[in-house]
Amino acid sequence: MKKIIMIGLLGLLSQHETNAQGCSDAGFCTLPYRHTKAGQGEELKKNGFTVESSYNIGEEQTTVIGLAIQYNRRIGRALSWSNKLTAANMNGSFGNAFNAGDLYSTISFVPGKGRTTNISLLAGVKIPFTRSNNKINEVSLPMVFQSSLGSYDLIAGASFLLSKWDINAAVQVPLINDNKNSFLSAYSPIPGFLSTNLFERKADALLRIGYPLTAGNKWTFNPNLLGIYHLGKDSYENVMGKRETITGSDGFTLNANLQVKYLMANHRSLQFSVATPLVVRDSRPDGLTRSLVISAGYNFGW
Amino acid sequence: MPAFLYRGVFTAAPGISISGQAKISLDSGRHLLLLDSFSVSSGPDLKVYLAKEYPPANYINLGALQRNSGTQLYPIPAGVDFTAYRYVLIHCQQYNHLFGYATLQ
Numbered sequence: 001m002k003k004i005i006m007i008g009l010l011g012l013l014s015q016h017e018t019n020a021q022g023c024s025d026a027g028f029c030t031l032p033y034r035h036t037k038a039g040q041g042e043e044l045k046k047n048g049f050t051v052e053s054s055y056n057i058g059e060e061q062t063t064v065i066g067l068a069i070q071y072n073r074r075i076g077r078a079l080s081w082s083n084k085l086t087a088a089n090m091n092g093s094f095g096n097a098f099n100a101g102d103l104y105s106t107i108s109f110v111p112g113k114g115r116t117t118n119i120s121l122l123a124g125v126k127i128p129f130t131r132s133n134n135k136i137n138e139v140s141l142p143m144v145f146q147s148s149l150g151s152y153d154l155i156a157g158a159s160f161l162l163s164k165w166d167i168n169a170a171v172q173v174p175l176i177n178d179n180k181n182s183f184l185s186a187y188s189p190i191p192g193f194l195s196t197n198l199f200e201r202k203a204d205a206l207l208r209i210g211y212p213l214t215a216g217n218k219w220t221f222n223p224n225l226l227g228i229y230h231l232g233k234d235s236y237e238n239v240m241g242k243r244e245t246i247t248g249s250d251g252f253t254l255n256a257n258l259q260v261k262y263l264m265a266n267h268r269s270l271q272f273s274v275a276t277p278l279v280v281r282d283s284r285p286d287g288l289t290r291s292l293v294i295s296a297g298y299n300f301g302w
Numbered sequence: 303m304p305a306f307l308y309r310g311v312f313t314a315a316p317g318i319s320i321s322g323q324a325k326i327s328l329d330s331g332r333h334l335l336l337l338d339s340f341s342v343s344s345g346p347d348l349k350v351y352l353a354k355e356y357p358p359a360n361y362i363n364l365g366a367l368q369r370n371s372g373t374q375l376y377p378i379p380a381g382v383d384f385t386a387y388r389y390v391l392i393h394c395q396q397y398n399h400l401f402g403y404a405t406l407q
Contacts, residue, residue, distance in 0.1 A: 131396060138366065180347065180395065180396040182347060182349070182366065182395055182396070184363065184365065187365040187366070237363075238363075239362060239363050239379060240362055240363075240379070241351075241360060241361045241363060
């Protein structure tokens with residue numbers, strides 16, 4: 001049975017370089033893949049750079065400070081290449097851990113005549129910088145203390161503008177699992193976390209629906225609902241050396257997100273986001289258990 | 303002093319230094335593994351396995367190696383058939399590399 005969490009804010013993306021944080025997913029909803037005409041209150045530059053930080057509250061009151069830098073490069077009128085590096089600092093009952101996370105490298109493509117279309121497509125990969133086996137004083141840590149899921153993923157998606165509604169759909173599929181996490185709850189000095197020894201995670205499918213609003217030339221608000229369906233049950237290797245599926249780890253997550261963007265100048269902006277889940281899976285061993293995400297970023301282009 | 307049901311001397315894998323004995327005892331109805339006078343080279347993700355063979359394919363994970371040297375104790379889950387699980391392994395799980403083994407007799 002799904003746990004229904006109190007309803008929070010609707011989230012949303014600022015303009016159409018979506019940089020939303022706050023979803024309980026594996027990260028792909030944070031990627032930019034809209035470069036269509038609607039909502040553009042500013043001139044898009046050939047190069048874009050974003051630095052972003054987020055504050056997250058995870059399971060068992062674990063707090064996660066996320067850091068990300070992102071570089072976007074337009075290639076002609078239809079293509080854009082984005083590279084995003086992440087890192088995270090986790091603090092909680094096991095102590096404090098910091099590590100690099102992932103590289104997200106994606107290409108977005110606007111079919112037709114450049115920016116006059118209402119559709120954009122995206123494809124890319126997620127490359128982990130860790131094998132998801134960070135430890136503190138040689139104690140194995142659960143996934144919420146890991147800065148990466150430890151898998152090489154394929155990402156594919158599309159964005160549509162339908163009247164004033166902004167719709168994004170995507171899938172994230174683990175291609176190569178390099179997760180070497182060694183956390184077994186049976187041997188943990190601290191209770192409350194699920195076993196994820198040699199964890200294997202299934203794919204996600206995402207659908208986000210937003211309704212962007214502008215206020216003058218400076219402000220953009222984008223409330224959105226983000227639904228994520230985890231397409232199978234995750235698994236781990238138990239004490240007996242046998243692979244065990246995790247009941248309740250598949251299924252639906254619904255997040256509400258509000259993004260706000262303030263255009264400082266033609267090619268500089270501040271971005272803010274707050275998000276919370278409304279519906280979560282019964283079991284989230286992957287550690288994507290944020291009950292609240294607040295983020296702020298600074299973007300400039302040239 | 304408990305009576306030891308099984309014991310074995312550790313043998314190192316190539317390039318590894320390991321010494322000491324593995325001893326199985328029964329204490330208050332629960333089996334325990336004792337690593338006695340134990341020492342092993344450092345490794346990134348060393349685990350203690352009870353295994354049917356080595357390299358390990360069928361094994362019981364007794365947890366992370368507590369320390370690289372010194373006597374240490376590991377509880378063993380109930381119901382283990384020690385005639386089948388005849389080996390105590392020190393195994394690097396992250397890189398799937400065997401460090402050493404002891405054959406229980």
